[in-house]
Amino acid sequence: MDRGSERDEPPGRGAGDAAAGRVPLGVIVVDRDGLVSHWSSGARRLFGVQRDDAIGHPAADLLPVSGALADDLPDDALPDTYGLHQAHDGLGPDLEASLDGRTGYATAGRARLFPHADHGTRIDVLWWAYPLIGPGPSRLLVLAADATRLRDERGYDDETAERISPGFARHTELPASAELERRLPEILPNMGPGLSGRIVSQVLELGYPVLEFSQYDRVPVTPYWGVPRRPGRGPAEALVPQQRTAAVVPLGAEQDLEYAAVRERLEFLNEVSSGIGSSLDLGETIREVTSAAVPRFADFAGTHLRAAVLAGEGFPDGPPDTSTVMFRVSVEHNDEPGRWDDTVPVGEAVAFPEHTPFYKCMVTGEPVLIPRVTEELSHRISGEFEKRDLRPLITGRSLLIVPLKARNVVLGFMVLMRRPDRPAFDDMDRTTGAELAARAGLVLDNARMYTYQENVADTLQDSMLPQVNPRMAGCDVATRYLPGTRLGRIGGDWFDTIKLPGSRTALVVGDVMGHGLNSAAMMGQLRTAVQTMATMETPPAQLLRNLDDLARRLGENYLATCLYAVYDPIRGELHLANAGHIPPVLVRAEDGRSELLDLPTGAPIGVGGVPFESTVVRVSPGDRLVLCTDGLVEVRGSDIGEGLAALCESAAHPAASMDVACDTIIRALNTRGGRKDDVALLMARLNGIPDDHVAEWHLDADPREVARARRLVRDRLLEWGLPQTVETAQLLVSEVVTNAVQHAGGGRVGLRVVRTDALLFEVTDDEPGLPAMLASGPYDESGRGLRVVSRLAREWGASATGHRKTVWFEQTVSGR
Structure with missing residues (x-):
């Protein structure tokens, strides 16, 4: 190579320029x-x-x-x-x-x-x-x-x-x-x-x-x-x-080279930032954060999080202290396999002692740097943990503990270590580790918030959807709910089954327009209103009109569709009313044929000024009724008629059970691309109640008819082979019929017994006023009848229709 003489000197420069060798490499x-x-x-x-x-x-x-x-x-x-x-x-x-x-x-x-x-x-x-x-x-x-x-x-x-x-x-x-x-x-x-x-x-x-x-x-x-140069610092x-x-x-x-290390570390941090947070799953994020440090920055990395963070709950309360439990959620290292497993197992809950660097980092929220863990320090740290000898693992290593924080709250910390044969952590490493932890803390907090919001959404949605009894009087029910892919899995679709007097069942499906919390809140209000009006035996058309009035009082943006049906298993009838909802599908048991029921469509709830009509459809035992929301059949860019046709075809498919039938429909329609709306599906198999399982009598409003009522009930229960139910049934029938005779005002009293999974007793009279349970003293001669019914019956209630009322109670069949 060319050599210059010792007199050679670059022009314009003299002795004392001391940064000669600092070049970017x-x-x-x-x-x-x-x-x-x-x-x-x-x-x-x-x-x-x-x-x-x-x-x-x-x-x-x-x-x-x-x-x-x-x-x-x-x-x-x-x-x-x-x-x-x-x-x-x-x-x-x-x-x-x-x-x-x-x-x-x-x-x-x-x-x-x-x-x-x-x-x-x-x-x-x-x-x-x-x-x-x-x-x-x-x-x-x-x-x-x-x-x-x-x-x-x-x-x-x-x-x-x-x-x-x-x-x-x-x-x-x-x-x-x-x-x-x-x-x-x-x-x-x-x-x-x-x-x-x-x-x-x-x-x-x-x-x-x-x-x-x-x-x-x-x-x-x-x-x-x-460390980068600070203001006032002279050339290195x-x-x-x-x-x-x-x-x-x-x-x-010299300036470029002075900052070369910073640029390299920033590049490392940028690479780490791009590699973590790829998923909002909290567990996956924890693994990404821990593995990001090994082996490039450290030889060992252990992540510890507070219990509230790990559970996806709300923000942790207060600063951590000696009672704060930290969970070791992830460990990465490049030592031989298994070396750390027994001493620092993943999943362990640890409350860190006060006189340890881990506790110091946890309570101060600042990094703790120990360039080399001496034998004395190793012995002191290990002594704070019972039945655990950490000395072989930490002695001679360089230790850096950095806090995982978000919004100035400590969520946990990372323990970083380097082996003795590797350069010890220095001040720049402390800065780099702190920045790594800051970015990791933000990513973990995002995952925690997402998990928390998912839990809130699931809890809210589950609380607003009913726990449907799969076996109602005269029908079996199966349901499915699929959250939409938008806005936190919260939507306004709902279904419900409501037990009505006379062994009847109300079947409801509704869809609030829109998505998110507002729709879910409106859905909860409408569902509650439907429950209340249904138990008052409001006819289907009148129920929708009342619901429409309620929606308009609640606000201008309260719009929803609703399909309300009442199934009478004794008469084999469906009473239906529709408020802008897609029609239901009825699958006939006789030939397996499916059809869309032709119902008066009506306007959606909240429009106002539009009349609602009800329709009566005769059904046979074994027929299946399928009700769903439009999210199942309507896909953007496709005609809804195609979805309804697919619904009819899949509903008619033979199935071994109701659950299998629901799954068949979901598989057939939910696999179509483009679905973003939530889906509510309700299927009811209309089994009916055989005539020989229903007994009905008319009684005169005469106190002597009470004894006759007891005798009629006893004979029928014995005929049904239920002798164990006779004594309780006679007592309860006697109390309810006595009340009806006393308040019937000379009219006739009706008595009906229906046998399903339980025994249903109904007593009807011409007095519309509903009975009330009264407090009675030790010397009162009356007022205890309904208290006896409440104590011995499985369920009881009363409803009024027109100028008549019905008091009913259910009795459990022994052995069922």
Whole structure:
């Protein structure tokens, strides 16, 4: 290489310029197959090749290291097919050293390159190449710097710039050799400590990289990866020999190099940020956060979270203390498998003692840095944990504990450790770890909030949907609810089954227009209103009119569709009324044929001013009624008629059970693309009640008819083979019939007994006033009848229709 005399001095500069060796470096590692295995951000900026386009590609296509890959490359210039035009190289001596009994050569050079992407821009590259001897796939370490930048930023003329060349020197020949040795790992790629240590030893043996300005001026290349400069801080001292002539580097290079470490760490943090938070699933996010630190930043990472965070509950209450339980939710390390499993198992709940660095981080919310865990500190920490010896795992390691915070609340913390053979954590690592934890805390809080909102949505939706009894009097019921894909899984679709007097059942399906909390709240109000009016035996058409009035009083935006049907299993009739809802499907048991019931459509609830009509449909035992919301049959871009046809076809499909029939419909219709709305599906098999399971009598309003009522009930229960129910039934019938006779006003009293899963007794009279349970004293002669009924009956109630009322009660059949 060209050598300048000792009098050579760059123009305009004098002694005392102390930042000569601080140059930005690209760091590249080549494996034994000649492929790039590491490509730093500096290499990306220098050569203009992204990391993904470099890793795994031949180094000969990307680097101007002529002669360094002698087994793979010719000694002459690189051909065009390598992706580079090389104009010049060959500056710098070759040095020879002995490593492990083998010979390795370190080479340096300078090359002027024209990347294909931009033939008008020349890159003047200084490079150093070190062969890597020993086990492992790494073969060559390459350091590269931009000589063009050295020239342009400091105003060198071409002659002066040509005197700058790459070379080597024994680090012991330079001042502060120990500092050089300590800093050398910082310019190497972050790989395992074993490989990193091996590379350091070989670089020190083969020669420290230097910039040569003359044969006397050799400036060590020492990029600074530490804390960025603060205001008022003077230029950092350079590790340069004290000679008569001070070598210099371009103007502004020291600032770039001063911040090179910060840029590298920011790139690491950006890579971590892009790799975590890919899912809002809390468990997956925890695993991403923990694994992001290993092995690039630490050799061990353990994440601990507060119980409220892990459960997806609300924000944790108050600051943590000694009673705060932390759960170890994830552990990552690159030690031998199983080494940490018994001592720090995942899933363990731990309350950290007060005199530990973990507790300090937890309560202060600040990082805790221990460069090396001494034996004394290791013994003290281990002593705070009963039946657990942490000393073999933490002694000699570098320890960094960083808090996981969101909105200034500590959610947990991460424990980070490095093995003894790896550089200890320093202040910059503390800053980097804190920033890593801050980003991780935000991601974890987002996942926690999402989990919490999902739990709230599920709880709200579940609380508003009924717990439907699958067996009603004379019919079996099955339901399905599918949340929509929008707005937190909360919607306004609902279904309901309501037990009515006379063994009847009300079947309801409704759909509030819109989505989200407002729709769910409106749905809850409407469902409650339907429940109330149904138990008052409001006829279907009148019920929808009342519901319409209520919706308009609640607000202008209260719009909903609703289908209300009352099934009478004794008469085999359906009474239906529709308020703008899609029609139901009736599947006939006789021939398996399905049909859409032709009902007066009506206007949606909340429109107002539109009459509602009811329709009576005769049904037979075994027929199935299918009611659903439009989310099942309506898909954007498709005609709703196609969905209704598919509903009829799938509803008619034979099924072994009601649940299987519902699943068949869901599979047939829900797989159609584009569904975003929620779905409510209700299916009822209308079994009916056989005539011989119903007994009905008319009684005169005469006290003597009470004895007759007891006798009629006894005879019928014995005929049905239910002798164990006779005594209680006679007592309850006697009390209810007595009340009816006393208040009937001379009219007739009706008595009906229906046998289903239970015994239903109904007593009807001409007095519309509903009975009330009265408080009675020890000497009162009346007022205890309904109290007896309430105590002995499974259920009881009363309803009024027109000028008549019905008091009913149910009695459990023994053995059922």
